[in-house]
Amino acid sequence: MQDLDELYASILKRKQAPKAGSYTDYLFDKGLDKILKKVGEESTEVIVAAKNPKRDELIYETADLLYHLTVLLVEKQVSMDDIKAELAKREGLLSKTQDRPEIKDL
Template identity: 60%
Template sequence: MTFCDDRKDKDMLETLYKEAIDRKENPKEGSYTNYLFDKGLDKILKKVGEEATEVVIAAKNADKDEIANETADVLYHLAVMLVETGVSVEDVDAVLKARQGKKSNVHDRPEITNY
């Protein structure tokens, strides 16, 4: 079973995405999601990076509960980022489906020097 074929996983990501769309279209005072949208893409991306780093730390510490919690935070912030950038869950799902079953081209990638 793959991520894109598991309806429960996909439905949760879709739910986060749809809730983020709804919050963007129907702002609620005091909403953290609206706070992120109001602050803009740079703030959203900063949070994605922070939460991804926290997942790495949790994994390095072999803390399963923290891995689950921080992964949930990453998925939430990714959903907000997708809405902000106009990329749909279906767009991501199409990429995952296109990659499914393909032979991986494993090789060392060059170091990123331009940020």
């Protein structure tokens, strides 16, 4: 079982020591455009899964999205600590989008 820090470390290790034939290496070999395409695809799949009643599908697609987002973070040299620090800065702050209209139809 991996938490996000372990996943990040695993993907970083794979980038530093490629293993021929692995999917992670494939993504790094194809580069940023391929990684971004996968993040976009997985984001859409999470949205679709969230609209469906099956909880398992949402869990599965979210895991895919988190994996691909983590590949992107490693590629762009953004650490989980960077993300945690950003989230910590936001804790307790009021939303800057309070007057934003509600989105009713997706």
